[in-house]
Each structure stands twice: as C-alpha cells, then as structure tokens.
Amino acid sequence: MMEQLNEEEIFLLLGKASGSLLPGEEALLEELFRNSPAATTAYQQLLENLKEAGSGKEGTIPLPHWRELTTEITNNAHPTTTTVKKLFSWKWAAAAASILVIAAGVFLYSHYSNRKSSIAQGAAPAIELQLADGSVINLSRQQGTIETGSIALNNRNKTLAYAAKGNAAAGTNRLTVPVGLDYKITLSDGTEIWLNSATSLQFPAVFTGNTREITVDGEAYLNVAPNAQSPFLVHLPGSTVRVMGTAFNINSYDSGITKIALVNGAVQVQSGTALKVLSPGKQATCSGGQEITETAFDERTVLGWRKGLFYFNNAPLSEISKVLPRWFNITVVIDDRSLLNRRFTGVINRNHPIHLFLEDLKVISGIHGSVDANGRLHFQ
Known part of the structure; x- marks a missing residue:
C-alpha cells in the first residue's frame, strides 16, 4: 500500500x-x-x-x-x-x-519496552534563581509557593511565576537552567519564556521605563506579551532582537553565531550596524557582527526541543557530540577522530534513555558508543 x-x-x-x-x-x-x-x-x-x-x-x-x-x-x-x-x-x-x-x-x-538503561548518567545540577539581592533559590528542590524578601514565587511543574514585592524592581535576577533540563518562566508583563538546557536568562522583577529588556544566553522560545508603548528587547551574544508582541526562537549555543527564527508577528534583528526585519517562517543568522543572513526554517527541527526532540539531518558526529552533553549531562570523548565526519539522520528523544539513541547511531551510521567506569561516553 x-x-x-x-x-x-x-x-x-x-x-x-x-x-x-x-x-x-x-x-x-x-x-x-x-x-x-x-x-x-x-x-x-x-x-x-x-x-x-x-x-x-x-x-x-x-x-x-x-x-x-x-x-x-x-x-x-x-x-x-x-x-x-x-x-x-x-x-x-x-x-x-x-x-x-x-x-x-x-x-x-x-x-x-522491557529493557533497562545500561548507561549511568551523571546527576543533573539544579535549576537556580539568583535574585537581585544576591540570594539563590534551588528551584529543582523547592516546589510550590516560595516566600522571599523581595519576590513571592510559585514554582510548579517546571514553570515559574512570581509577584514582586516592595522594592523588588531594582536590580537584575538570573535564572540558570543546567544541562539535561528545561524550564518555563512567566515574566511580570505576561511574557512566556521556555528555556532549553544550558541556558541562562537575566531579567528584572518588574519592567520599568519605556522598554522591556532581558538577556538570554543559550536557547529559548519566547511568546512576548504585546505592548505597543513598551517594546521588548532581547539581548543576545553579539545581537539584539526588538519586538512588540510575537513568538520566536533564539539560539546562541554556537560561539559567535546567533539564530532567530520567527514563528509569528515581526521582529527587528540588529547585529553591529546591520538591521533585518523578519517575517514569519524566516530565520536570521548573525555571525561575528557580519551581515545578517535570512533563510526559511523548518519549524519541526527548530522547535522540536520543546517536545524533547532534537532532529539531525545528515549531521556529522562532531555536531552530535555537542548536543549530547547538553541534553544528557554526559561527557563525550571521540577516540577515533576519523568518525568526526561520519553522518547521521535521525532524532534524539531527551525523555528516553540515551542508550536507545546510541543503538540507532550504531545501526544507521556504524558509530559505536560506550560508557566507561567514570560515566564518560566514548565513540570508537
């Protein structure tokens, strides 16, 4: 059929x-x-x-x-x-x-379905929120309502909402999501931000002034609350995204390269002196302050991480070895350097044991992975 x-x-x-x-x-x-x-x-x-x-x-x-x-x-x-x-x-x-x-x-x-994971993965560090007053809250350990001196937190189901108290608007808070985890936060204006693993977000408890400004390092998906009187600015390594109200994905994992993929609405991307206004379905790539390039993007591939999926399209092992540490909190060692350009087309599911992906990798690309006594993943 x-x-x-x-x-x-x-x-x-x-x-x-x-x-x-x-x-x-x-x-x-x-x-x-x-x-x-x-x-x-x-x-x-x-x-x-x-x-x-x-x-x-x-x-x-x-x-x-x-x-x-x-x-x-x-x-x-x-x-x-x-x-x-x-x-x-x-x-x-x-x-x-x-x-x-x-x-x-x-x-x-x-x-x-009846198999147990044979790979011992390292314990993932905690999601942490460092408040402007210097205090640090372990969000992986402390659930439910959390009272602090300046902010009342509600931490449930990998999602954080908060209400500022007193002079909490002063200073910047920092939310850090470690390798192997993801997290969502709703800001004071209603903007929703999903943070991928190995990502940090800097934000004020309350937005003041004529703009709403945050800083992201890593990967995040933003659904920005509309406010024509207060543009939303996202500062990234080497570039800035200016929006009024829209949904888009940002990725700055690769040093010197930032990618902004627009799902709906409109954004203006600035890198050095270069400016680019994106339309939905387009992705801007900023590299080292050079001219911004614009291409179409595959929503399934770019946004798959929100469902715990990472798609590889004819990707070399050198690229795969960058993703595994972020998603599984495991150190990767490539013993046979000739494998670096060996390619793989497939998908990783972060919600499944890593050994399932390794078996696919071996079957499809002939790349064998094994874990040593110290929990390091070797490719040979």
Whole structure:
C-alpha cells in the first residue's frame, strides 16, 4: 500500500508511528485516514512491521539489502517522491517501512519496552534563581509557593511565576537552567519564556521605563506579551532582537553565531550596524557582527526541543557530540577522530534513555558508543 502514497503522506504515517507529529500534522493525518483507505491499511501494515522488527525475528530483509536501503535513506535526507517509490517497490517493501522509520531515528518501542538503561548518567545540577539581592533559590528542590524578601514565587511543574514585592524592581535576577533540563518562566508583563538546557536568562522583577529588556544566553522560545508603548528587547551574544508582541526562537549555543527564527508577528534583528526585519517562517543568522543572513526554517527541527526532540539531518558526529552533553549531562570523548565526519539522520528523544539513541547511531551510521567506569561516553 505504501507505493500508492506520496512522499508527504508517507511522512505523516512515519511521524504518527514515532509520536513526533505537530498538532497541524495530526489534523492532516486524520483527514488522510478519512479520505484514503489505502493510507489506513498502509499504517496498520507499518505498525505490524514495527512489531516484527522489535520481536527480534531475522530474515525480514536480507542483510546486504538492509544496508543498501539504510545507506540510500541516510544519503537522501529529503528523498523525492521518486526515490521513496523506488525504495518501496522492492519485494521486501513491507519491511522497508520498518527500516525507513529506524533510519529516521524512530525508537522502536516494542523492541525496547522491557529493557533497562545500561548507561549511568551523571546527576543533573539544579535549576537556580539568583535574585537581585544576591540570594539563590534551588528551584529543582523547592516546589510550590516560595516566600522571599523581595519576590513571592510559585514554582510548579517546571514553570515559574512570581509577584514582586516592595522594592523588588531594582536590580537584575538570573535564572540558570543546567544541562539535561528545561524550564518555563512567566515574566511580570505576561511574557512566556521556555528555556532549553544550558541556558541562562537575566531579567528584572518588574519592567520599568519605556522598554522591556532581558538577556538570554543559550536557547529559548519566547511568546512576548504585546505592548505597543513598551517594546521588548532581547539581548543576545553579539545581537539584539526588538519586538512588540510575537513568538520566536533564539539560539546562541554556537560561539559567535546567533539564530532567530520567527514563528509569528515581526521582529527587528540588529547585529553591529546591520538591521533585518523578519517575517514569519524566516530565520536570521548573525555571525561575528557580519551581515545578517535570512533563510526559511523548518519549524519541526527548530522547535522540536520543546517536545524533547532534537532532529539531525545528515549531521556529522562532531555536531552530535555537542548536543549530547547538553541534553544528557554526559561527557563525550571521540577516540577515533576519523568518525568526526561520519553522518547521521535521525532524532534524539531527551525523555528516553540515551542508550536507545546510541543503538540507532550504531545501526544507521556504524558509530559505536560506550560508557566507561567514570560515566564518560566514548565513540570508537
């Protein structure tokens, strides 16, 4: 049945199987199921193939052909409809669906559901809030209502809201989210900020004056409360974003490079003397004070971290090795430097044990990872 579907329809089926569809894509899939009996049948076949792949049965695909299929998919990060149809025209087409899911980085739950993680991960440090008066609050340990001298905090379900008291408006507070964790804060004006791992936010308890200004280092998604009389300024390493009310993602993990991806509304990006006004669906990249470049971006890839997903598109091991420490609080050592340019297409799920991703990495790219007695991850 797969050969009767186009590339986008196959993509929706695979996304449903992996649990990674966005809400709009879920709606498209429901409409597809209503209007296409072939899609419904193909999805049921896909689930059966996944169960077979997870049961440990051998012979689903002869090994040489399995390798050829994996290589072709990995080398075609965005396969054309012709390529997809060619792959599914094999006499092993049913099993090819399973391998396509694996090559896309989907975790085969039926294969792993009864397995325990064999990797001891380091204990993640705490989320901390340092108030303007110098006091530090451990938000990972202290939950519920927290009374301080200047701010009344409400810390529940990885979300912080607060109310300023007295002279709390003076000075700057600093919220730090360590590796392996994420967190959300609602500022005094109603602006919502989701902070990714290894990210810090500096903000005042109460905004005063003609502007609302914060500083972010790392990655964050902002839904800025509209206020035409008080523009919102986000200071980043080497650039500044000016908004009135909008939703956008900022990423400054890479030294000297900042990326601003606009979901809706409008923002003005300033880097040195360069200025750029973005429209929704566009991403600005600022590098070392040079000219700002503008490109379209894939919302699934850029915003996947909010669902605990990180998508790799033909990414080298050198790039993967930067993400793993942030997401799993683990030290990465690459023993075989020849692997640095070995590439992988797939996805990490931060909510799953890291050994599941390592098995996908080994199967798809031939990269073997192991953890030593000190909890360091070695690639060899």
